[in-house]
Amino acid sequence: MSLIHLTINGNKQTLDVPPMKRLLDVLREDLHLTGTKEGCGEGECGACAVLLDGDLVNSCLVPALQTNGTKITTIEGLSTTPTSGTDPLLPIPCSLLPALHPIQQCFLERGGAQCGICTPGMILATHHLLDKYPNPTMEQIQEGLAGNLCRCTGYMRIFESVQQAAQQLVVIP
Amino acid sequence: MRSDVSQFALTAPPSLEAVLTTLAQDPGQHTLLAGGTEIMVALGVGRLTQKSLLSIHHLRELRFIGVDDNSIHIGSGTTFTDIRRSKAIAADLPLMAQSASWTGSVANQNRGTLGGNICNASPAADTPPVLLAYGATVTLISKSGTRTIPYADFHLGYKKTALRPDELLHTITVPRHVADYRHYIRKVGTRNAQAISKIALAAVAKLDGNIISDIRLGAASLTDRPVRCSAAEAALLNQPIDASNIDATVRAARAALATEAHPIDDIRSTAKYRAAVAGNLLEEFLRSLSV
Numbered sequence: 001m002s003l004i005h006l007t008i009n010g011n012k013q014t015l016d017v018p019p020m021k022r023l024l025d026v027l028r029e030d031l032h033l034t035g036t037k038e039g040c041g042e043g044e045c046g047a048c049a050v051l052l053d054g055d056l057v058n059s060c061l062v063p064a065l066q067t068n069g070t071k072i073t074t075i076e077g078l079s080t081t082p083t084s085g086t087d088p089l090l091p092i093p094c095s096l097l098p099a100l101h102p103i104q105q106c107f108l109e110r111g112g113a114q115c116g117i118c119t120p121g122m123i124l125a126t127h128h129l130l131d132k133y134p135n136p137t138m139e140q141i142q143e144g145l146a147g148n149l150c151r152c153t154g155y156m157r158i159f160e161s162v163q164q165a166a167q168q169l170v171v172i173p
Numbered sequence: 174m175r176s177d178v179s180q181f182a183l184t185a186p187p188s189l190e191a192v193l194t195t196l197a198q199d200p201g202q203h204t205l206l207a208g209g210t211e212i213m214v215a216l217g218v219g220r221l222t223q224k225s226l227l228s229i230h231h232l233r234e235l236r237f238i239g240v241d242d243n244s245i246h247i248g249s250g251t252t253f254t255d256i257r258r259s260k261a262i263a264a265d266l267p268l269m270a271q272s273a274s275w276t277g278s279v280a281n282q283n284r285g286t287l288g289g290n291i292c293n294a295s296p297a298a299d300t301p302p303v304l305l306a307y308g309a310t311v312t313l314i315s316k317s318g319t320r321t322i323p324y325a326d327f328h329l330g331y332k333k334t335a336l337r338p339d340e341l342l343h344t345i346t347v348p349r350h351v352a353d354y355r356h357y358i359r360k361v362g363t364r365n366a367q368a369i370s371k372i373a374l375a376a377v378a379k380l381d382g383n384i385i386s387d388i389r390l391g392a393a394s395l396t397d398r399p400v401r402c403s404a405a406e407a408a409l410l411n412q413p414i415d416a417s418n419i420d421a422t423v424r425a426a427r428a429a430l431a432t433e434a435h436p437i438d439d440i441r442s443t444a445k446y447r448a449a450v451a452g453n454l455l456e457e458f459l460r461s462l463s464v
Contacts, residue, residue, distance in 0.1 A: 002183075019183035020216060020226070041175075042214040043281055044367065055254075055283040061213040062284070063206070065183050066230055128279070146366035147278020 004068045008033070009077025019065035023057075024048045026064050027074060035075035035120050039149070046148030049121035050074050056128040058147075075120035078127065079104065103127060103165045112161030114152035122148050126162050135166055176219045185228040189235065189314075192227055192341065197316035200338035203227050207250060208284035210277065211293045235288070235343065238262065244349055249288025249342045253277070256287065265349045268303045268358045268375050275299060275360060278367045288342045291324075294332045294398065297441075301328070301399030302375035303358065305391025307347045314343040321346070328398035354379050354387070357458040361450055363441070370394050371442035374454040378462060383415040385422075385462070394442075395451050396435045405430040405455060419463040426459060427452040 002019040005012070008031060017026055024041075027033045027050070039047030041060050048059040051073040079098040100108065103126050113119040122145065129136055129144035136144065141162050150158060183206065186192045195203060204223035206212050207230050215221040229235060235250030240261045247256070256262055256273040263270045276299040277285055290300045291311070301324075309324040313336060324345070327335050336342065357376040362368025373393040379386050388409050390402035408429035412422045436447035 018178045018181070020178045020181040022178070022213065022217070025178075041217045043210055043277070046278065046280060049280050056280045057284055058280045060217060061209045061281075063183055063209060063213065063228070065185060066209065066228055068185070125279070143366075144279055147280050 002065050002068075004064055006067050006069065007071040009073060015064070017064045019063060021064045023050070023052075023059040023062040023064060023067055023072070026067075027059060027072075033074050033076050037117050037120060039117060039121075044147075044149070045118070046121040046125060046145075047118050049124050049148065051124055051128065054128075054131070056125055073124070075123060078123065101127075102168050103130070103161075106165040106168065107158070107161040110161040110164055111157040112153065114150075118148055118150040118152075122150065122158060126165060129162070130166055130169060134169070136162070138163075176216050176221055178216070181216070181221070181224055181226065183226045183228055185231055189229075189232050189341075192229055192232070193314065193316045193339075195227060196339045196341065205229050205292070205341060207286040207289040208252065210281050210285040211289060229341075230286075240349070242349075244346045247287055247345045247347070249286060249291075249345065251287050253282035253285050253287070253290075254279075257282065265352070266303075266307065266347055268306065268356050268377075269300070269347070271358050272299045272303045272360075272375070275365075275367075281367070287345060291327070291345070292334065292336065292342055294328060294334050296331065296396065296398050297370045297373075297394045298399060299360065299370065299373065299393070302373050302391035302393045304345065304347065305399060305401045306358075306375040306377050306389045307351065308389055309345055309347045311342060312344040312346065313337075313340045315340040319343065325401045328400070331397040333398075351377055355462055357461065359454050359457070360393075361454070369441060372436070372447045372450045372454070374451060374458070376455075376458045378409075378458075380414070380462060383413050383418075385409050385412050385414060390455070392451060394436060394447055396433070397437075400433070402430055402433055402455075404433040409459075414459060414463045416463065419460065423456050423459050426455055430455055 001016050004015045027036045037047040039045035043058045043061045049056055050059045053070050078101040103123050107113045125145050125148050133140050141159050203225045206226045206228050235248045237248040238259045239246040253273040253276050290298050304324045310321050311324050311327055312321045354377040360373040361371050370393045375391045378388040388406050390405055392400055392402055405426050408425045434448045434451055436444040438444050
């Protein structure tokens with residue numbers, strides 16, 4: 001076992017885990033952050049993508065030891081501000097729910113998410129893409145998301161979601 | 174079946190010196206782990222046989238791109254993202270920038286390293302054909318010193334390299350003065366994004382009028398290792414490429430390439446397809462010179 005100090009979604013954590021344990025499993029099993037999904041488990045599909053010190057990585061290919069001293073952002077960390085008001089369709093007050101990040105909101109509005117397995121990775125890949133290219137061309141969007149496979153949407157709605165997010169985001173929160 | 178991660182030891186020695194000391198103490202007992210884009214895949218599917226691993230991903234001394242008058246020196250820990258961001262590489266080594274751009278996805282390029290791509294020694298890897306065409310050298314370091322060898326001598330067989338068990342790949346050095354050369358690279362995969370090559374060819378050639386005065390060809394998936402196509406090179410050196418001679422030059426080059434092509438049938442393609450397409454790629458390059 002190895003002691004790992006890292007910051008997850010802004011919270012400092014110390015973990016005692018096997019050093020070769022995949023970051024994906026640390027997130028899901030040790031930290032119960034199950035928003036990060038396992039798809040292929042071999043770096044091809046991007047479902048497990050997270051941000052490691054701001055860089056998009058596939059968490060299935062990162063051993064726990066290599067996260068020592070790093071900052072990790074998962075899908076749970078994108079939206080931190082509670083929503084205000086109430087929604088009659090929800091069984092709990094909105095203040096108990098995190099607000100959607102603008103990228104999430106755009107995926108919701110444009111039908112960029114269907115079954116949802118690829119969605120957390122898609123949204124983090126989009127975040128990474130818009131950090132680099134605030135006004136991406138279609139080619140840049142396609143390349144930036146080439147490592148994220150979706151079997152539902154046919155991708156066009158995802159590309160439209162990204163384009164809408166780019167229009168709405170001047171500076172990424 | 175997935176591996177039991179508790180069976181594997183992974184440590185992060187604090188310096189390159191400490192890594193080399195450990196390798197020298199128990200040569201062959203440890204496997205180096207950089208960006209993890211190969212080893213972690215093997216772990217995930219239960220194929221990782223090495224039980225003791227040394228992480229080198231944090232070693233800043235292996236992550237650099239240095240430029241001098243003659244060469245670009247790339248540390249083995251340099252990621253594909255670093256390579257794609259380098260203005261010097263984009264200007265002087267366009268084939269390397271191109272191959273880095275199609276090595277896996279953005280997430281894999283952020284982690285995968287040039288040294289890992291070379292030392293993993295897959296015959297299908299994207300970077301080796303480029304390094305072979307550019308005539309790169311590699312510097313290997315161990316507790317007992319460093320040595321620099323032509324990269325064309327690095328791959329000895331399927332997944333076999335010239336690295337000794339106590340050695341680490343430190344620097345890849347690529348000559349810069351290829352501006353007056355014509356460049357070519359093409360990778361043939363199942364799809365455009367993050368495919369593994371069925372066949373790939375990288376080439377540089379210098380023309381003296383209509384005569385090929387220098388040529389270097391590197392191929393992936395043509396043999397059991399990344400390979401320099403020396404028979405085809407010999408068949409092309411000092412040969413004419415003008416309109417009246419190009420057909421004969423192409424024929425001779427394809428015949429020579431066929432003698433050194435020993436591809437295999439596997440899940441990605443067939444030997445027959447690979448040999449035929451390798452010839453087509455070479456022909457495409459030669460005819461582009463002729464125009």
